[in-house]
Amino acid sequence: xxxxxxxxxxxxxxxxxxxxxxxxxxxxxxxxxxxxxxxxxxxxxxxxxxxxxxxxxxxxxxxxxxxxxxxxxxxxxxxxxxxxxxxxxxxxxxxxxxxxxxxxxxxxxxxxxxxxxxxxxxxxxxxxxxxxxxxxxxxxxxxxxxxxxxxxxxxxxxxxxxxxxxxxxxxxxxxxxxxxxxxxxxxxxxxxxxxxxxxxxxxxxxxxxxxxxxxxxxxxxxxxxxxxxxxxxxxxxxxxxxxxxxxxxxxxxxxxxxxxxxxxxxxxxxxxxxxxxxxxxxxxxxxxxxxxxxxxxxxxxxxxxxxxxxxxxxxxxxxxxxxxxxxxxxxxxxxxxxxxxxxxxxxxxxxxxxxxxxxxxxxxxxxxxxxxxxxxxxxxxxxxxxxxxxxxxxxxxxxxxxxxxxxxxxxxxxxxxxxxxxxxxxxxxxxxxxxxxxxxxxxxxxxxxxxxx
Amino acid sequence: xxxxxxxxxxxxxxxxxxxxxxxxxxxxxxxxxxxxxxxxxxxxxxxxxxxxxxxxxxxxxxxxxxxxxxxxxxxxxxxxxxxxxxxxxxxxxxxxxxxxxxxxxxxxxxxxxxxxxxxxxxxxxxxxxxxxxxxxxxxxxxxxxxxxxxxxxxxxxxxxxxxxxxxxxxxxxxxxxxxxxxxxxxxxxxxxxxxxxxxxxxxxxxxxxxxxxxxxxxxxxxxxxxxxxxxxxxxxxxxxxxxxxxxxxxxxxxxxxxxxxxxxxxxxxxxxxxxxxxxxxxxxxxxxxxxxxxxxxxxxxxxxxxxxxxxxxxxxxxxxxxxxxxxxxxxxxxxxxxxxxxxxxxxxxxxxxxxxxxxxxxxxxxxxxxxxxxxxxxxxxxxxxxxxxxxxxxxxxxxxxxxxxxxxxxxxxxxxxxxxxxxxxxxxxxxxxxxxxxxxxxxxxxxxxxxxx
Numbered sequence: 001x002x003x004x005x006x007x008x009x010x011x012x013x014x015x016x017x018x019x020x021x022x023x024x025x026x027x028x029x030x031x032x033x034x035x036x037x038x039x040x041x042x043x044x045x046x047x048x049x050x051x052x053x054x055x056x057x058x059x060x061x062x063x064x065x066x067x068x069x070x071x072x073x074x075x076x077x078x079x080x081x082x083x084x085x086x087x088x089x090x091x092x093x094x095x096x097x098x099x100x101x102x103x104x105x106x107x108x109x110x111x112x113x114x115x116x117x118x119x120x121x122x123x124x125x126x127x128x129x130x131x132x133x134x135x136x137x138x139x140x141x142x143x144x145x146x147x148x149x150x151x152x153x154x155x156x157x158x159x160x161x162x163x164x165x166x167x168x169x170x171x172x173x174x175x176x177x178x179x180x181x182x183x184x185x186x187x188x189x190x191x192x193x194x195x196x197x198x199x200x201x202x203x204x205x206x207x208x209x210x211x212x213x214x215x216x217x218x219x220x221x222x223x224x225x226x227x228x229x230x231x232x233x234x235x236x237x238x239x240x241x242x243x244x245x246x247x248x249x250x251x252x253x254x255x256x257x258x259x260x261x262x263x264x265x266x267x268x269x270x271x272x273x274x275x276x277x278x279x280x281x282x283x284x285x286x287x288x289x290x291x292x293x294x295x296x297x298x299x300x301x302x303x304x305x306x307x308x309x310x311x312x313x314x315x316x317x318x319x320x321x322x323x324x325x326x327x328x329x330x331x332x333x334x335x336x337x338x339x340x341x342x343x344x345x346x347x348x349x350x351x352x353x354x355x356x357x358x359x360x361x362x363x364x365x366x367x368x369x370x371x372x373x374x375x376x377x378x379x380x381x382x383x384x385x386x387x388x389x390x391x392x393x394x395x396x397x398x399x400x401x402x403x404x405x406x407x408x409x410x411x412x413x414x415x416x417x418x419x420x421x422x423x424x425x426x427x428x429x430x431x432x433x434x435x436x437x438x439x440x441x442x443x444x445x446x447x448x449x450x451x452x453x
Numbered sequence: 454x455x456x457x458x459x460x461x462x463x464x465x466x467x468x469x470x471x472x473x474x475x476x477x478x479x480x481x482x483x484x485x486x487x488x489x490x491x492x493x494x495x496x497x498x499x500x501x502x503x504x505x506x507x508x509x510x511x512x513x514x515x516x517x518x519x520x521x522x523x524x525x526x527x528x529x530x531x532x533x534x535x536x537x538x539x540x541x542x543x544x545x546x547x548x549x550x551x552x553x554x555x556x557x558x559x560x561x562x563x564x565x566x567x568x569x570x571x572x573x574x575x576x577x578x579x580x581x582x583x584x585x586x587x588x589x590x591x592x593x594x595x596x597x598x599x600x601x602x603x604x605x606x607x608x609x610x611x612x613x614x615x616x617x618x619x620x621x622x623x624x625x626x627x628x629x630x631x632x633x634x635x636x637x638x639x640x641x642x643x644x645x646x647x648x649x650x651x652x653x654x655x656x657x658x659x660x661x662x663x664x665x666x667x668x669x670x671x672x673x674x675x676x677x678x679x680x681x682x683x684x685x686x687x688x689x690x691x692x693x694x695x696x697x698x699x700x701x702x703x704x705x706x707x708x709x710x711x712x713x714x715x716x717x718x719x720x721x722x723x724x725x726x727x728x729x730x731x732x733x734x735x736x737x738x739x740x741x742x743x744x745x746x747x748x749x750x751x752x753x754x755x756x757x758x759x760x761x762x763x764x765x766x767x768x769x770x771x772x773x774x775x776x777x778x779x780x781x782x783x784x785x786x787x788x789x790x791x792x793x794x795x796x797x798x799x800x801x802x803x804x805x806x807x808x809x810x811x812x813x814x815x816x817x818x819x820x821x822x823x824x825x826x827x828x829x830x831x832x833x834x835x836x837x838x839x840x841x842x843x844x845x846x847x848x849x850x851x852x853x854x855x856x857x858x859x860x861x862x863x864x865x866x867x868x869x870x871x872x873x874x875x876x877x878x879x880x881x882x883x884x885x886x887x888x889x890x891x892x893x894x895x896x897x898x899x900x901x902x903x904x905x906x
């Protein structure tokens with residue numbers, strides 16, 4: 001009898017608390033959808049700061065913007081955290097191709113891959129050898145490849161529902177092609193962009209030279225140019241002329257921007273929410289990852305606006321150098337360890353400002369099951385998928401150190417149309433989608449700051 | 454013992470059939486995502502036909518496009534179904550406003566509401582009286598309103614997650630404001646557009662004059678103009694000048710376009726999938742409802758491409774005159790009744806070419822429960838919401854006649870930024886989102902044609 005009363009009591013308490021959480025979820029949504037400022041913040045970041053590759057003056061302006069915006073959002077404390085970042089300079093670049101030996105040279109829209117070497121301003125002229133994939137490339141010998149420019153014509157696998165799975169697969173052509181090609185003596189690499197786009201937009205993004213390899217220039221062309229080049233290569237010899245000035249230029253001092261509201265009851269337990277402040281040097285870094293930055297700031301602003309003092313410390317981190325070094329994420333994790341900080345969880349938004357569908361949970365099975373028990377609270381906001389197991393890149397060093405991580409999962413259909421391109425601008429972000437993402441993040445962070453993990 | 458064997462057998466059979474359906478779902482997705490033509494079809498409809506209000510030459514071209522495209526997609530039979538449509542002509546129009554009695558006239562971007570009367574080309578000059586909502590308007594007397602232009606400044610309720618709920622609420626300001634204002638002697642109506650947009654885009658769309666009411670002109674202005682007008686009205690008297698030539702111009706003969714693949718086993722059982730072919734006279738009718746038309750054609754094309762002979766008849770209907778009369782939907786239902794056709798289900802796509810989240814089921818509880826039992830098959834495609842109970846507008850006459858109906862539920866965040874505006878153009882539709890909608894529709898129609906309902 002006693003047991004049943006306790007049980008009934010527990011169930012009543014449980015449902016009361018569920019009802020309270022549900023009411024708080026609604027308050028959070030109302031606040032952000034009606035009063036949220038993340039869309040205006042994004043406009044300022046995109047239009048007044050613009051793109052902001054690590055080490056550039058624009059990245060410095062972005063840091064000032066982050067400090068100021070976090071203060072205005074109501075952070076108790078805002079500070080900068082030192083990050084030594086690599087500096088890569090694109091410079092002028094162009095690529096043209098010629099079908100047969102007498103045709104006209106056709107200039108193709110292109111972008112050198114990030115961190116690539118250039119041609120030192122000279123014209124690199126070489127014949128193109130096309131392969132569809134690594135498998136086909138593996139069958140070529142050094143004598144087939146030496147001195148040539150290898151065109152990796154691998155297509156983004158459009159049949160996958162989750163384009164991020166496709167990115168995992170196609171992305172290796174960006175990371176590894178130059179290494180494989182160089183090992184067989186190639187003079188350079190052209191890749192079909194890692195792109196879902198039905199257009200001719202070239203997509204940049206990092207490559208990473210293996211230590212043992214002679215670095216060779218690597219560039220990306222858009223899907224339509226790749227279609228044309230494929231057609232030509234199937235018929236005739238094709239020659240390319242590449243001229244570029246890309247180079248690494250040492251390192252510079254930069255910063256992560258950190259702001260927090262101190263926890264009222266457990267200030268030493270830290271809950272992180274963040275995105276990355278740097279972007280590639282084209283477009284405006286709107287989806288990647290201005291969106292994640294302004295959403296993270298919106299989380300803090302919403303706590304302030306609702307006079308919701310978090311039990312645990314809520315910390316916003318705008319990471320520097322995700323795109324071409326991940327130095328900000330590493331510096332943050334190092335600092336956390338050096339200061340013996342206790343991190344309860346870190347949540348990242350770095351998959352675009354699209355309507356949210358889920359939150360990925362990178363943590364123990366028991367922790368996942370506990371958080372999944374809140375699923376029904378999120379469903380009315382279109383957030384239903386808690387099956388993923390990833391965090392974001394910037395919080396991967398924390399994850400490696402044992403911190404539970406999570407990542408906002410927006411609808412993935414459009415991301416790789418914009419990713420690392422000149423099209424990733426403010427106008428490509430929808431105000432309601434961006435805000436709905438901030439709503440889900442704030443709701444999730446609310447649960448963690450109040451109930452722990 | 455016998456019973457358990459039967460049960461085991463049934464479970465095995467069930468899971469075999471589930472595995473087969475799951476494999477078919479994957480085949481459908483691969484086919485559409487890799488080989489689908491709906492995006493190219495939409496480009497042609499938007500760019501070569503353009504917007505296509507009922508009764509216009511463009512609507513006739515759209516009918517030819519529909520016939521041709523259905524034939525090319527592989528329909529066994531394509532025919533036109535007579536529909537008498539109302540003709541509304543916009544003509545030239547402009548609106549300007551002046552703050553105080555001596556200020557400059559400021560021209561505002563505007564659109565007359567569809568089916569509205571105009572000023573007969575004359576300038577209607579009148580002072581503006583602003584109300585926030587119907588409640589405030591109800592407190593005004595005839596002497597406050599007579600001879601004035603009433604500005605209904607009601608805002609789209611942005612806090613709702615499902616913007617279609619907001620449309621239901623805000624849309625009554627488009628339908629009813631002119632009737633209420635006219636009843637108190639107003640000279641005209643300006644409404645804040647039924648818009649979620651963070652811009653100044655005016656949204657047109659139908660009004661419906663009550664029979665007993667003297668029709669007065671009604672126009673919509675964008676959110677930014679409405680903000681300005683609100684600011685002015687709070688401070689000073691504001692005068693408006695409206696000049697327009699809108700008019701109804703009788704009726705014209707038009708058509709629904711119908712194409713089908715005859716059912717192999719139960720040809721008399723008809724499963725309908727459709728969208729509406731007409732659009733408003735601005736933009737290109739891309740999301741509304743070019744998307745639904747090309748997705749419906751893609752369903753049929755996919756059956757053909759996969760050599761999937763449907764057990765029941767699969768019929769695609771491109772309805773005419775959804776926007777300002779619904780005559781196509783009514784003509785179709787009348788014809789179905791006159792010919793004693795047996796309709797198993799009708800599915801409409803008319804909520805935009807965005808990534809799908811669900812399928813709404815307007816049918817008996819038992820039928821809903823049966824279709825909801827397939828939920829897990831749809832989940833890998835991001836389609837999880839089977840809780841809605843609506844069909845689309847065009848299939849409402851069928852629903853009224855007892856036919857089970859369903860509607861594709863795309864993500865609703867962006868629709869009312871584009872709805873009935875000059876911004877509803879091909880470029881506003883994403884190729885993968887559009888195709889994902891066609892995938893969900895084809896998967897759903899596959900279940901119905903094969904297993905009935």
